[in-house]
Amino acid sequence: MSVVGGERSVVEKWSPVMVIVGANIAVGSVNALVKKALDGGVNHMVIGAYRNAISAFILAPLAYFLERKIRPKITFRLMIDHFISGLLGASLMQFFYMLGLLYTSATVSGAFLSMLPAITFALSLILRLDSVRTLKTKPGILKVVGTLICISGAMLLTFYKGPQIANFHSHPEALHHHNNNDQDKANKWILGCLYATIGTTLLSLWMLFQGTLNIKYPCKYSSTCLMSIFATFQCALLSMYKRRDAQDWVIDDRFVIFVIFYAGIMGQAVSTVATSWSIKKLGAVFASVFTPVTLISATLFDFLILHTPLYLGSIIGSVAAIMGLYVFLWGKNKELEIVATLCPPIQNEDKNNTNNNNGSRLSV
Template sequence: MSVVGEERSVVEKWSPVMAIVGANVAMGSVNALVKKALDGGVNHMVIGAYRNVISAFVLAPLAYFLERKTRPELTFRLMFDHFISGLLGASLMQFFFLLGLSYTSATVSCALISMLPAITFALALIFRTENVKNLKTKAGVLKVIGTLICISGALFLTFYKGPQITNSHSHQKALHHNNDQDKTKNWLLGCLFLTIGTTFLSLWMLFQGTLNIKYPCKYSSTCLMSIFAAFQCALLSLYKGRDVHDWVIHDRFVILVITYAGVVGQAMSTVALTWGIKKVGAVFASTFSPVTLIAATLFDSIILHTPLYLGSVLGSVVAVMGLYVFLWGKKNEKEASTTLSAQVDNEDQTINNNHNDSRSPV
């Protein structure tokens, strides 16, 4: 193989991983910024609607110019599939996730996202996209243990907040006593909402794996999803209030956050994640979710000076440990599959050779 060929092979191998990592870093920073905006009292679904509108505007010209010759005919079934995609991966996911984020912190929200591989794996078993028989193997046992450790970490993080371990004077002044006490009381409820939001994200990843086959145009698909999600988020915003003034935003920081969330957190991240799922599968793509936790924690604590609690750190560490036990099992599964495939090929070759020898003249 030539040097150029080897370089191309390395790029093809690692580009989906880099895309998924980049998407998770972006989502971590977005969660930290959106949390800051939510603390100002903005309707969380107004943010969701605006970010999807911005995403659609950004992606529409890209979809038109880059995919107009390769785009399949848009049937009613495909429109309905994108409606479901928007419902699972944007509107319902954001409804519960942003609601939970408003009650907790960006670090906690991303720590619960670390449960994504475990939830995705469990749902994959339910929907039979993962083989139940594989659970009896070493790889299957490791994946189950990793899943249970992930869940244990999330439960620890949920039920134990612990003492504050960082100084964050600016944040405390901004929120002061009443707001902070209200959020502390709703900590458990917030973690529940975050878990529900993460489950919807897992369902979206599994659904997206099927939709990618039917409609393999990442820009057009994400644009359609964003359009449907914008209308869905607008309807869900009625849950919190029906005041038209909720849609008029004057704060420059909130406008900047919504713009960043729409362009980077919704448009580019969803395109990158969709492409990554198409290349490596939903379960494997979900295993990079701890990158979101790391990015959110750094952004949240260092840049936004949000207080960090001992329970969040310990729960996050346990969840990430569970994730890598899960990855260990995934690696063993892949190695076993490769070995089995090689054995089958050798047996086929031996049978063919014996068959040819028997047919040759003495």
């Protein structure tokens, strides 16, 4: 019995980690594929609307059959909460993040996404979800230093592209176009980095918001389905910011259709449910720790499969962002060790009190 219990506890301990890692691998591959589709001229919010609609369609039957007995009553406040969740975690986030993806690359956008833990930590301090007093401790100092290194990596990604260092497949036309429009490309690169930063910040806000929403409405399939429904209409409205052509909604390219379905199923439905569940198990800040997996997945997928060239600035900036992340994690681990050393005496005292009470009852 103890062995089985031990095995079960190990599975329970590591399953949120495995789930969040898988979700980030999926998001990385989605980003690389969406980048390829956006380069073909597709309206990025049309992709956003379709992927959210597919997500809602996939999750609706799961929500109905798996959660109908445990689902809390939907109130007006909960509807507003899910509307906000759709704005932060889907429509507005995708609006800015996919613009950043369009103007840069899947690797660069993934690097900005890798700074999610640092941004989430900074926002938690601003919103008073974390105590400012912890900054004076060694773990707090490490987390601040890690955050600053992450920001430095982001600045490097933004303002230094550098020479092309690797490209298995040459693209003479693309290189010629780049040389003819060097200044325009540089401006779009900086703008794309700004958009990716805004998108990542909105995702951080969503993770913090989702942590409270999970408590009020703990049904992951129903919650993600509601979020996707709201986000579908929000994305449709946002798609009109540039032009209002009904032809944008007619997709006849097979690759783009595949990307939309893959993004809707893996990048929206599966990854959002997995992330929401992991936030519930691990907390918003710790769940965001695994976002560098998105960068690795996007880079490998982008370079090896889609044959996109790599640049020196992207590599150095990405390495700096990941180094900053793991300095941040070092501080987080120190913080957990301090908490662990404080908890056992309390637990032992409670255990002794319980044993004494049980003993007195038995003696009676």
